[in-house]
């Protein structure tokens with residue numbers, strides 16, 4: 283008995299401690315990016331594999347939405363324009379921070395019996411804006427940590443008014459989905475893994491309704507400083523495949539790329555390297571009619587991209603105040 287017990291204990295401890303070495307969300311080998319880090323109907327408590335639905339599950343879900351007793355409810359006797367106004371009031375025309383990560387439940391999520399980290403969705407309605415903000419870096423509003431803090435310090439048991447999308451129960455009705463997905467600006471949690479995770483979890487029928495997205499990620503390209511750094515050569519182009527195909531109906535997009543300090547990169551930068559960063563973006567820009575298209579880089583990189591930006595009028599070059607302060611450190615980079 284005893285050896286088995288210790289064996290089990292050791293395995294458990296070993297597994298737990300391994301999580302310290304789990305790829306971070308801003309690394310190119312983050313969980314959820316490559317197929318090998320995902321598992322169909324996997325364990326939500328396993329931080330090493332992103333659980334994803336079976337393809338047939340997504341199809342079943344969207345069929346279920348069409349089988350509601352819509353005609354019998356008073357609500358559905360209202361004209362469609364009125365119903366749409368109600369949906370917008372509850373869940374539309376907002377800037378919404380979203381996240382699907384392996385994390386602890388927030389204080390306001392329904393408690394389950396099992397504790398610990400799990401794969402879970404979180405969202406928070408932006409407290410700064412209903413649309414795009416000048417610089418995502420400055421958009422520090424109500425977040426997941428604030429929920430736990432407010433719960434702990436103020437004894438709140440529910441999210442404060444205005445911080446959550448309302449009327450989630452209406453989402454079982456297919457007609458509410460274009461309002462939720464089509465009128466909000468989605469701000470996925472910062473990290474290169476976010477667009478990949480979204481593409482694996484949100485059914486394509488819903489993704490096709492999304493119109494506005496504000497993506498930000500730390501881009502340690504060409505810096506061999508983080509584990510999986512070499513994966514950037516495949517992950518960066520794959521990001522644009524997702525933007526081209528999965529987010530194909532998006533017409534307003536800002537892509538903020540937090541690059542390592544220019545001071546650190548300028549010695550090794552060449553036209554061909556620069557082209558690898560900008561070319562996929564330029565292709566994306568040409569392939570669609572855009573209402574708003576912003577390529578946002580740190581201030582110290584602006585002059586590097588200015589010439590490319592000035593040769594066209596489809597996308598705008600904008601800057602973030604974010605700066606990689608860790609310029610001189612050899613072992614770390616990208617502000618980590």
Ligand SMILES: [Zn+2]
Pocket residue numbers: 379407408409410411421422423424
């Ligand atoms: Zn915000």
